[in-house]
Amino acid sequence: xxxxxxxxxxxxxxxxxxxxxxxxxxxxxxxxxxxxxxxxxxxxxxxxxxxxxxxxxxxxxxxxxxxxxxxxxxxxxxxxxxxxxxxxxxxxxxxxxxxxxxxxxxxxxxxxxxxxxxxxxxxxxxxxxxxxxxxxxxxxxxxxxxxxxxxxxxxxxxxxxxxxxxxxxxxxxxxxxxxxxxxxxxxxxxxxxxxxxxxxxxxxxxxxxxxxxxxxxxxxxxxxxxxxxxxxxxxxxxxxxxxxxxxxxxxxxxxxxxxxxxxxxxxxxxxxxxxxxxxxxxxxxxxxxxxxxxxxxxxxxxxxxxxxxxxxxxxxxxxxxxxxxxxxxxxxxxxxxxxxxxxxxxxxxxxxxxxxxxxxxxxxxxxxxxxxxxxxxxxxxxxxxxxxxxxxxxxxxxxxxxxxxxxxxxxxxxxxxxxxxxxxxxxxxxxxxxxxxxxxxxxxxxxxxxxxxxxxxxxxx
Numbered sequence: 001x002x003x004x005x006x007x008x009x010x011x012x013x014x015x016x017x018x019x020x021x022x023x024x025x026x027x028x029x030x031x032x033x034x035x036x037x038x039x040x041x042x043x044x045x046x047x048x049x050x051x052x053x054x055x056x057x058x059x060x061x062x063x064x065x066x067x068x069x070x071x072x073x074x075x076x077x078x079x080x081x082x083x084x085x086x087x088x089x090x091x092x093x094x095x096x097x098x099x100x101x102x103x104x105x106x107x108x109x110x111x112x113x114x115x116x117x118x119x120x121x122x123x124x125x126x127x128x129x130x131x132x133x134x135x136x137x138x139x140x141x142x143x144x145x146x147x148x149x150x151x152x153x154x155x156x157x158x159x160x161x162x163x164x165x166x167x168x169x170x171x172x173x174x175x176x177x178x179x180x181x182x183x184x185x186x187x188x189x190x191x192x193x194x195x196x197x198x199x200x201x202x203x204x205x206x207x208x209x210x211x212x213x214x215x216x217x218x219x220x221x222x223x224x225x226x227x228x229x230x231x232x233x234x235x236x237x238x239x240x241x242x243x244x245x246x247x248x249x250x251x252x253x254x255x256x257x258x259x260x261x262x263x264x265x266x267x268x269x270x271x272x273x274x275x276x277x278x279x280x281x282x283x284x285x286x287x288x289x290x291x292x293x294x295x296x297x298x299x300x301x302x303x304x305x306x307x308x309x310x311x312x313x314x315x316x317x318x319x320x321x322x323x324x325x326x327x328x329x330x331x332x333x334x335x336x337x338x339x340x341x342x343x344x345x346x347x348x349x350x351x352x353x354x355x356x357x358x359x360x361x362x363x364x365x366x367x368x369x370x371x372x373x374x375x376x377x378x379x380x381x382x383x384x385x386x387x388x389x390x391x392x393x394x395x396x397x398x399x400x401x402x403x404x405x406x407x408x409x410x411x412x413x414x415x416x417x418x419x420x421x422x423x424x425x426x427x428x429x430x431x432x433x434x435x436x437x438x439x440x441x442x443x444x445x446x447x448x449x450x451x452x453x454x455x456x457x458x459x460x461x
Contacts, residue, residue, distance in 0.1 A: 022186045022413045029417025032101045038424040040099040041142065042431035046439060047097060053090055053443045054450050060089045063322070063367075064298030070459035071245070072297035076447060077458050080437070081158040081383065083444040084151055085112055086294040088135055089325040090443065091147055094436070096329035100140035101418050105410035106348045108402070109135025109326045110295070111144040112151035113383060116398045118199035120377040121352035126199040128397060129350050130405050131378070134296065134321065136345030139330040141406050141415055146432055148173055148402060152395045153433035154440050155383050165388050166437075167430040169395045174426040176399030178419045184407035185416040192412070195404055196351035197397070204381035204394040230315070231286075231305065238313070239286050240305050245461060246291045247303070257302055260287045263318060263360045264304065267371045270340070270358035279356070282306035282314045291461075292319070300367055303374055315374035316356065320367055337361055339370035349405040 061069050076086040084091070088110045108115065108130050115132035149170050156166035184192055199205055231238045242248050250257035261284060268276055286305045291297055299320040306314040321338035324330075335341040339359030347353050354372045361368050381394050406415065419425050451458040 025411055025413035026185060026417035029101070029103065029411075029414035030420070032103070032414075032418050033420075036099050036101050038418075038420070039428050041146070041425060042428040042435075043098065044094070044432055044435040044439065045097055046094055051093065053087075053446050054455065056090050056093065057087065057447070058456075060325075061298060065300065066298075068291060068298040070457040071291060071461050072294070073447070073451065073456050073458035074460040075294045075297060077444075077451060077460070079158050080440050080444040081151070081154045082294055083447060084154050084440050085114060086297075087443065088147075088295055091150070091436075092135075092143075092325040092329060094439070095143045095146060098142070098146065098432075100142050101415075103141055103411060103414050103418065104138050104330075105141040105144075105406040105415075106345055106408075107137055107139040107141065107144045107326065107330075108133060108349065108405070109137055109139065109144070109324050111148045111398075111402055113148070113155055113394070113398060114151075114380060116401055117378060117380040118202065118205045119354075119379070121196075122355040123352070125196070125352070126377065127351055128197045128199045128202045128205065129401050131350075133342050133346040133349065134319075135324045135326060136342060136349070137324040137326045137330050137333060139326045141410065143326070144402055144406070145174065145177055145399075146429065146436075148177075148398055149429040149433040150436040150440070152391070152398075153430075153437045155386075156388075156391060157437055157441075158383075159386060159388075159391065161388055161391070163434070167434065169388070169392045170430045170433045171423065171426040172392050173395040173399035174429045175423065176396040177403045178416075178421075178423075178425065180400045180403035181407060181412050181416045181419060182421070184403065185413040187407075187412075192407060195408070197401055197404065199379075202381075202394070202397045204386065204390050204397075205379045231313075237285075238305060238307060240288045240303060242288065247288050250289050250302075257287055257289060259362060259364065260284070260302060260304060260318070263362060263369060264316070264371075267318075267358045267360040267369075270343075270360070271356070275355060275358075279306075279314075281308045282312075283308070290317070296320075300369075316371055317374045318360065318369045318371050321359070321370050322368075338368040340368075342370040348409045351404065351408075 072086060076083045110132055115130060117131045118126055118128050119131060120126055152170040152173050153166045156169055230240055232241055233239050264284060268279055283306060284304055285307050287302050290301050290303045292301050301320060302318045304316045321342045323338060324333060333341045337359055343357045343359050354376060356373050359370045450456045
């Protein structure tokens with residue numbers, strides 16, 4: 001699809017929203033309940049045919065670095081919650097068989113608890129938001145909310161909480177989504193676009209530590225903290241320290257890293273003129289491969305160190321962008337480069353995004369990349385150490401952040417009209433999440449059995 005055609009579609013949507021007042025859009029959303037009752041979202045129907053979990057996981061390994069796949073499996077075997085994090089393709093398959101209202105949004109595609117967090121905006125404000133967009137695509141809003149709900153229940157079970165407490169925490173996420181969507185529904189477009197969630201509101205992010213780093217040296221270049229930890233040497237002789245097997249220099253013949261100068265040159269073109277001028281202050285001095293995440297392990301990811309002086313550093317992360325796991329069910333992305341898909345989806349959903357966001361393409365391997373700063377005062381909650389009160393509060397904030405992200409470029413009035421003011425959808429999602437947690441435990445056991453039988457190799461790193 002051409003850029004002009006995408007722009008025309010967006011303009012058409014904007015015109016439609018502008019011409020229909022909030023009451024009309026809310027009523028249209030409410031009318032959808034007749035075809036898709038809110039209680040129907042409690043159902044989880046997993047098809048008997050075509051749902052071979054191990055086959056789906058193995059298929060998702062296609063194109064990954066083979067030597068790193070055992071690390072992916074090892075991380076997924078830490079717990080059912082870790083399995084859920086690493087199996088977005090499996091849940092996408094399952095979600096495609098669930099009821100949807102027919103209202104689409106720019107979806108995250110992988111909205112579990114650990115894909116929310118705090119970070120600094122280019123203006124140096126600390127915000128809380130969705131922070132992972134590898135799977136972003138236009139898709140039903142329910143898919144994101146159901147993945148969030150399932151992750152709350154699975155996390156609660158992992159922490160040993162009771163069935164009733166897990167349901168309470170899951171409903172807290174759904175209720176926050178409902179309540180915040182109702183707030184966003186009547187807002188004017190510009191007012192909605194400027195909405196953000198202050199990271200100080202989210203106690204689970206250890207905000208005091210984050211705030212301290214922000215106050216040390218505004219505008220606090222995060223590289224002051226990364227640079228001494230990750231590097232050795234000075235100026236152009238700086239090298240990133242290896243931490244084998246998670247951070248290492250590429251083998252000879254790895255064209256992805258050997259062509260990093262060309263990748264960065266192509267990336268530079270995707271930046272606005274002022275960001276290109278800023279980037280030109282820096283020179284590439286080193287690059288390494290870095291293993292990241294759970295579901296992303298085995299995909300190509302590089303960290304580049306650029307220097308503008310002896311102590312003036314910039315770390316950029318080049319991360320492989322593959323087709324969204326939602327594509328088989330929601331339709332192909334209109335973007336030719338999946339890195340561009342990730343970047344545009346992120347900009348659409350986030351209150352503010354990394355000013356170095358851009359994309360590139362490795363022609364020799366046919367691999368798309370998106371590029372961002374390695375970290376910019378990013379912080380995440382530690383699910384493993386949460387008590388129930390913290391999980392309850394954190395689930396609430398994640399639900400609120402997801403609502404803001406969906407509302408920003410979607411139709412919050414229609415979604416709010418469909419959800420309504422009561423807890424009907426909240427209760428349905430808690431039932432769905434409990435059923436999906438059961439399924440996740442079954443799938444986790446299948447992965448464990450595959451490792452025990454030798455079908456797969458898992459490495460705990």
